[in-house]
Amino acid sequence: MKTVKLTPKVSQELEDIWYYGYEHFGKGLLDIYIN
Incomplete structure (x- = not known):
């Protein structure tokens, strides 16, 4: 799986x-949507 680094704005x-x-x-x- 590819790793993605999020900016603080996107993370928020x-x-x-x-x-x-x-x-x-x-x-x-x-939880269903996240998984």
């Missing part, structure tokens, strides 16, 4: 997306 944006998904869809569904 991905974290924000994760929290949005957690708040609106719940952890169970979010």
Whole structure:
């Protein structure tokens, strides 16, 4: 698998997306999308 280095801005944006998904869809569904 290829390794990708994220900039701090992109890393923060991905974290924000994760929290949005957690708040609106719940952890169970979010875990399905991540995996």
